[in-house]
Amino acid sequence: MPLPSHMRHVDLPAFGAPEVMTFKTSAVPLPGPGEILVEVQAAGVNRPDVAQRQGTYPPPKDASPILGLEVAGRIVALGEGVTDFTIGDNVCGLANGGGYAEFCVLPAGQALRFPKGYDAVKAAALPETFFTVWANLFQMAGLTEGETVLIHGGTSGIGTTAIQLARAFGATVYTTAGSDEKCAACVNLGAVRAINYKTEDFAAVIKAETGGQGVDVILDMIGAAYFEKNIASLAKDGCLSIIAFLGGSQVEKFNLAPIMVKRLMVTGSTMRPRTAEEKRAIRDDLVNEVWPLLEDGTIAPVIHSVLPFDQVVEAHQLMETSSHVGKIVLSLK
Incomplete structure (x- = not known):
């Protein structure tokens, strides 16, 4: 034809x-x-x-x-x-x-x-979410079995994909979402704790949940608005992977010392x-x-x-x- x-x-x-x-x-x-x-x-x-x-x-x-x-x-x-x-x-x-x-x-x-x-x-x-999550969470940030990860925007297309993939490959998953109903959906997908960012401070929750250690990897699409709290929420040798700037791209008056002290990696990409x-x-x-x-x-x-x-x-x-x-x-x- x-x-x-x-x-x-x-x-x-x-x-x-x-x-x-x-x-x-x-x-x-x-x-x-x-x-x-x-x-x-x-x-x-x-x-x-x-x-x-x-x-x-x-x-x-x-x-x-x-x-x-x-x-x-x-x-x-x-x-x-x-x-x-x-x-x-x-x-x-x-x-x-x-x-x-x-x-x-x-x-x-x-x-x-x-x-x-x-x-x-x-x-x-x-395609779009799986290519993005695989490249940023696994290839670049190097998430592996036994590690902990914080995924922002857990009910987005990226978030629902990232929660499932991280859990399937043996990571412990924390996530943020904008309502109690969305948090429940994230837990159903495999997150051990979903944080309502409208009513909770995610950095404080991560600190409490991890005994003050922080998480190994953060997948972030917010950018500037979350940058300082993301850095505070990472464990030593942790990695922040940024894939979007829904909360802005310009960070002002940030103390770079924690990046050096904790040997952190900050990376990101667009597809x-x-x-x-x-x-x-x-x-x-x-x-x-x-x-x-x-x-x-x-x-x-x-x-x-x-x-x-x-x-x-x-x-x-x-x-x-x-x-x-x-x-x-x-x-x-």
Whole structure:
């Protein structure tokens, strides 16, 4: 069956509130060398999409300007040199852009077959959070069995993924969330203690829970607002891994001495600027280490809402309320 010449996609004619997004028709992209073309059945909604819509997270120069970083669907075309996949394979993947569309080009090294038993909606809830958590919590921060970790934003897509993965690999998990109900959800996912940051001081709780030792690793998306308390909450030789700045990026009048005294490491990254080779290495780790856990039910994506593609504005509005627990997914079926 020949490919259509045109597709529907979400357009961003200006930066701003969710309502600036509209729909537009454009030519179906063609895969280049090392790329695949996916007929999108579902697409994940993520904080970077919101930031791009607001004008604070521009796509790389060689990436599609269309919103959307994770998709799931069926391969309908292969670029030159692709041998890992065949037309008709069901895959999900981390896109460099272009996910909010009926067709999306993916680098083959950033695509993964659906875990056994998964449909497109469940598969679309995986790539962005699993790539991010694996790279920052395990590859960079080096979280290992027997260590302790504090995960901020425990009911976000990142948080629900990080809690489950850390627990599955033998870490003791603490987390923060914004309500007692969200804290209960975190405990159900495997956290030994969930801290309501609106009513409790997380640094004081961590100090009490760990006998004054602190935790080995912190995964943080708040940034400046939590920086001093994060440093205070780390054990000797601990690592703070920063993945976003929801609480600002500028830290003022901070005493650097604890970093030296406790031999701390402060690191962080964003996924989009990483090279294709780096992303392929993360993909390969996920296939080998994480996909079996998804297939045997040890872990699973937490999906809060599945909305029709036409309700992309409502999906972004929901994301901005921070009332959700887990992922928001758009269905294009």
